[in-house]
Amino acid sequence: MDKLREMEVFVAIVDQGSFTAASEKLNMSAAAVSRAVHSLEARLGAHLLARTTRSVRATDAGMAYLETCRQVLDAITDVESNLAVDSGNPVGTLTISAPVLFGQRFIAPLVNAYALRYPDVNVNAVYLDRPTRLLEEGVDVAIRIGHLGDSSAFAVKLGAVRRQTFASPAYLAGRGEPIHPRDLLAHDCVSFTGVSQPHEWLFYENAVRLPVRIQPRMVVNLAPAAVSAAMDGVGVTQLLSYQAAPEVSAGDLLPILRDYEPDSTPVSLLHMERRGRSGKIRSFVEFVTETLRKNTYLQGPPAL
CATH class of the missing domain: 1.10.10.10 (Winged helix-like DNA-binding domain superfamily/Winged helix DNA-binding domain)
Incomplete structure (x- = not known):
């Protein structure tokens, strides 16, 4: 050898x-x-x-x-x-993973455009609300929302999101707006298990963790279900900022308790290839990175 x-x-x-x-x-x-x-x-x-x-x-x-x-x-x-390696004409099968709602809103349109631009690449897009293990699961590129620990993967920073608390204008008009996180004890809450613990929501006060125990009126495991419940006035909910961004822009949901939000959470693109060895991976990373970095929903709402 x-x-x-x-x-x-x-x-x-x-x-x-x-x-x-x-x-x-x-x-x-x-x-x-x-x-x-x-x-x-x-x-x-x-x-x-x-x-x-x-x-x-x-x-x-x-x-x-x-x-x-x-x-x-x-x-x-x-x-x-x-x-x-010709990144202008890559070939092979590219496996991509991303969180479900994030993938639906931001990744799927780019995957479609990439597939049309590079007809010799077949795409396997997997949308899961859990971190994928690139090597073990055969994933070429993964979108990860969260702080990265020690990893052999290469990370490209795309932006950031924030954990926020939301309610509909109608709910706030009828029940009043909570001023402090502990006020949630007197409110109906919709817990989304993808972001928060069902019975405990996390806030920060003067840079110190402030966990608040709640009694949820509803517990859901899908972000769209939490968004729908909050819009219908079932209660207050916690989500990542991008998950409710269209509804906030439309005025259907309002962010509340802004002074007590945790720090922003990074959004990263992960891959295992060293120095662009794979044309399909390099071409996809180059194709999506700048578009995602310019996405206003991934800049995170400004901290107060």
């Missing part, structure tokens, strides 16, 4: 966290992956991986060698990308 392939195997093991996952990613047998590591360690005269029954991690020597491997492989990828 050549040196570059051994480097690829070593990097894949570290990135994937196991020999088995690396073999699946590289389409190699587990035995071939193991032989590559033994050959590499024998040639370098150093142990690069520490193995236990549950995990594999790079040793100190392995971490130092890992960075060099990445630089070498990235350099080769850059050259090959410039020669072989």
Whole structure:
């Protein structure tokens, strides 16, 4: 096995966290992956991986060698990308995931336009209200709403949204507007489980967390259902700002308790490819990024 392939195997093991996952990613047998590591360690005269029954991690020597491997492989990828990858004419199947309502409002129209522009790319669009695991679920590009933890994915920031509290003008006219979050104890509430706990809503007061216990009149698991209930005057609801943006613009819902909103929540595009190795991924990222960044609903309402 050549040196570059051994480097690829070593990097894949570290990135994937196991020999088995690396073999699946590289389409190699587990035995071939193991032989590559033994050959590499024998040639370098150093142990690069520490193995236990549950995990594999790079040793100190392995971490130092890992960075060099990445630089070498990235350099080769850059050259090959410039020669072989044509982002103006990508091919293959592109799998995309996004939250349901976000996908319906903002991603689906861009996916449709992308499919028309690039007829050689087939698109598998999956809309789910849960984070997808890119490697494990075979997702090329994912839209993520939330703060990102440690991840091997590459993130492109698209904008931000805020958790807000809403009510209809008719409800507020009949019941009065709550001035402080604790006033919600005297109001009917519609809890959307995709944003808030059913019996506890989160606010901030003077930069300090302020959880407020409520007794919801209704609990729903879909944002449109919460929007509909609030518009019909069933009660007050909490949503992410983009989920009620059209209704706010139309005057059907009003944001309330603005002084107690949490900080904004980032919206990111995630992918696993290094330096645009995949023409289909690079072309999609370039196609949607600027449009989404210019979307006023993703700038988040201004903080008060």
